[in-house]
Structure formats: structure tokens, C-alpha cells
Amino acid sequence: MSAHNEAKMGDIAETILLPGDPLRAKYIADNFLEDVVCYNKVRGMLGFTGTYKGKRISVQGTGMGVPSISIYTHELITQYGVKNLIRIGTCGSFNHDVNVRDVILAMTSSTDSGINKNKFKGMDYAPCADFKMLSDAHQVATSKGIHVKAGNILTSDVFYHDLENNPEPFKIWADYGVLAVEMETTALYTIAARQKAKALSILTVSDHILTGEATSAEERQTTLHTMIELGLETAIRQ
Ligand SMILES: O=P(O)(O)O[C@H]1O[C@H](CO)[C@@H](O)[C@H]1O
Numbered sequence: 393m394s395a396h397n398e399a400k401m402g403d404i405a406e407t408i409l410l411p412g413d414p415l416r417a418k419y420i421a422d423n424f425l426e427d428v429v430c431y432n433k434v435r436g437m438l439g440f441t442g443t444y445k446g447k448r449i450s451v452q453g454t455g456m457g458v459p460s461i462s463i464y465t466h467e468l469i470t471q472y473g474v475k476n477l478i479r480i481g482t483c484g485s486f487n488h489d490v491n492v493r494d495v496i497l498a499m500t501s502s503t504d505s506g507i508n509k510n511k512f513k514g515m516d517y518a519p520c521a522d523f524k525m526l527s528d529a530h531q532v533a534t535s536k537g538i539h540v541k542a543g544n545i546l547t548s549d550v551f552y553h554d555l556e557n558n559p560e561p562f563k564i565w566a567d568y569g570v571l572a573v574e575m576e577t578t579a580l581y582t583i584a585a586r587q588k589a590k591a592l593s594i595l596t597v598s599d600h601i602l603t604g605e606a607t608s609a610e611e612r613q614t615t616l617h618t619m620i621e622l623g624l625e626t627a628i629r630q
């Protein structure tokens with residue numbers, strides 16, 4: 393048991409999928425895993441362990457934002473022995489050539505969060521994906537004909553912007569080639585690196601900040617199959 397997780401040691405697999413939404417975790421457990429056991433309901437942050445193609449895999453909600461995923465990943469790695477962490481999240485596009493439902497492999501993550509400024513005493517750390525995981529995910533995608541974009545993403549602490557005072561909050565990131573915005577990857581990659589674990593974020597574009605196109609909450613929960621399969625196929629290769 394940890395501060396935020398009622399699982400016992402051994403209940404959680406070494407390889408885990410991490411959606412922000414705990415109901416996405418339940419959806420994956422219900423629809424993709426076999427022999428499933430729910431190991432955590434604390435704070436409604438559901439966690440399940442089952443098998444996928446014979447390999448033991450867990451799936452656990454992380455909540456939204458850097459502090460929430462930091463708590464869950466820290467406990468998963470340091471108190472439950474988790475070694476391979478694959479975030480499967482949604483993100484918003486601020487580029488005209490990155491479309492709703494596109495799948496993104498986050499090679500690295502820029503951020504407007506202060507978390508690493510504090511940790512690294514004002515210097516800049518470049519959080520990056522584990523190369524083998526990234527390479528495995530890319531190979532799986534290629535073999536299944538799934539088109540993915542790989543590159544830099546933005547982990548932001550801000551979902552709603554003050555557009556009156558800051559009308560183009562993402563322009564500088566787009567100008568420097570950043571593909572899309574989500575809210576957790578910088579923390580995931582930094583914590584995994586510190587604890588010698590492997591991490592990768594796979595993201596699906598759920599909405600387009602420039603055009604206003606969006607998927608519904610229900611669609612987000614249930615129609616992310618391409619990303620979920622890519623995550624699971626990458627997971628069984630670790
Ligand atoms: O769909 P998830 O994984 O929660 O990811 C994205 O969605 C949430 C914002 O709506 C943030 O957590 C963001 O990172």
C-alpha cells in the first residue's frame with residue numbers, strides 16, 4: 393500500500409499503461425485485457441492488472457496535470473517496482489498539419505511548468521522518451537500501417553487560457569516545431585529517468601485549438617483504439 397494506492401506489492405505488473413482518465417483505464421481493462429483484477433479504487437484512480445497476448449500488463453489512471461501524474465508514477469516505480477511506463481493520453485493540436493485523431497509519439501517534452509526549473513535550480517533539463525520504447529512503438533505503427541508523427545510536445549499547466557491578454561498562447565511553441573499540448577509528459581519522463589525506469593507517451597489529438605474541431609468526451613473514452621493497441625503492442629515488447 394502507498395499513500396495513494398491500495399495495491400499490495402506484486403499486484404501491479406512491471407509494464408503499465410497510463411491514461412489520465414481512470415475510466416479510460418477501466419475501458420482498456422474491460423475491452424483489451426484478460427483475467428483482470430482491479431487493484432486500486434483510492435480517489436477513484438482506478439488501476440487494473442490483466443494479461444494481453446499472455447503478458448502481464450497493468451493499466452492505471454494518473455489524473456490530470458504534472459502534480460497528479462508525478463504522485464502516481466513515483467509510487468508505481470519506487471513502491472511497486474514498475475519498470476516500463478507508457479502514457480496513452482489525449483492532446484490538443486496548435487498546428488495546421490497536425491489533425492484531430494492523429495497519433496503522436498512524444499520524443500521529448502517542452503514545458504511551461506515550473507517543476508523542473510525548481511528541480512534543476514533554474515537550468516533546463518530536456519526530458520526524453522526511452523529510445524527502445526520509442527523505436528518499438530514506431531516499428532509497431534509501421535507494421536500495422538498506423539501513421540504516427542514523432543516529435544516534441546508541450547506539457548502545460550494551463551488548459552484554459554486568458555486569450556484577451558494572451559491571444560496566441562501556443563504560437564511560440566508551434567514556431568519551434570512543437571506538435572501539440574498535453575499536461576503530463578515532462579513529469580513522466582523526468583521521474584522515470586531519475587528512477588532508471590523507461591517511459592514513453594503516446595498521444596491522440598482530441599481537439600484542434602486553431603480550428604475548434606473536437607472529439608466528444610464519450611468519443612475520447614471509447615474511440616482511442618489505435619493508440620490503445622499501439623500502447624499494448626509496445627508494452628508486450630518490453
Ligand atoms: O486524456 P488525458 O490522458 O487525461 O490527457 C489530456 O487530457 C487532460 C485535459 O483534458 C490532461 O490530462 C491532458 O494531458
Ligand SMILES: O=c1cc[nH]c(=O)[nH]1
Pocket residue numbers: 482483484485551573574575598599601
Ligand atoms: O491538455 C490538453 C489535452 C487536450 N487538448 C488540449 O487543448 N489540452
